Amino acid sequence: MIQTDFVLDAKGLACPMPIVKTKKAMKDLEAGQVLEIQATDKGSTADLQAWAKSSGHEYLGTETEGDVLRHFLRKDGANAAAEPAVIPEISLENFKEKVENGENLTILDVRELDEYEEGHINGAIHIPLGEVEQRSGELKKDELIYVICHSGRRSELAAQTMAKQGFKHLINVVPGMRDWTGKTV
Missing domain, CATH: 3.30.110.40 (TusA-like domain)
Structure with a gap:
């Protein structure tokens, strides 16, 4: 104990x-x-x-x-670790507009599997936060990636982890799926 x-x-x-x-x-x-x-x-x-x-x-x-x-x-x-990277943010409203306009977006959903299965944005890549460090190789480091979770906190942590691995174009979607009103699958 x-x-x-x-x-x-x-x-x-x-x-x-x-x-x-x-x-x-x-x-x-x-x-x-x-x-x-x-x-x-x-x-x-x-x-x-x-x-x-x-x-x-x-x-x-x-x-x-x-x-x-x-x-x-x-x-x-x-x-203590070095200062974490500052990850740019996009409002949920502006992000929803991009999704609804059919823009070609790479969306990484870092919620747990049960949250993801309850409803997610069509085409979102699912890698739970706890697996991001090991599985980030499934993503392209030079691509613009929108990272989303329930509220914006886990997505920020995931993006910080990815930034340390050399990902340069990450945007945290805030507040996240908690307030999402768009279509889900």
Whole structure:
């Protein structure tokens, strides 16, 4: 069992709130201390892994107790990562206009499989956030890629991961599928 210094209750919260609360809680910890995040959002595992990696904290693992996911992160200010890349954003309204005008777009949907299957933009490529680092080779580094998730947080993390891998033309769609009113398949 992992010894924790602080427990954060994020049960019942959906993306991006577990990350928002985790980010705030980490500010109050000393380097080396461990934060336990209790969440019920299935996407929180991939979200917290990616956030920890991009922010210089150490993801220690997840334990499951019934419907509750217990995530463990160690604050490590001494090994903080370099500033993440700034990813340009497009409003959902402007993005929807491009989709509805039939523009030839490369759309990367980084939501979890069950979210994607509930409804996605026709032609969107599906790679869940937790698989982006390993599967980004399925995409062309010189192509303009619109990255979308539920709210805009996971897509930002995915785009930052891809930017570190040499992708130059990434645009984060904000807020994401949560507010999408266009056609889905």
